[in-house]
Amino acid sequence: MRRFLLGLGMGAAGSVIAxxxxxxxxxxVVIGLTVAVLIWFCELVLDDLI
Structure with a gap:
């Protein structure tokens, strides 16, 4: 849940800056969704890379 809220907040911040x-x-929309998705799935991507 913490990762979801962090992604939501950072995605919103990215959208405001864009x-x-x-x-x-x-x-x-593209920047906000990209930032949010990268934060939400970062753990899964890092597990595959390591």
Missing amino acids: WAATHSPGWT
């Missing part, structure tokens, strides 16, 4: 820089809804 919106402030580009004012593009498309980039805002």
Whole structure:
């Protein structure tokens, strides 16, 4: 649950930064979802790499 909330918060922060820089809804969604998904699945990816 902690990883989910961290991903949610960091994804939202990434979206805010993308919106402030580009004012593009498309980039805002892409950046927010990418950051959130990378945080949510980071443990699974690291397990496969190690």
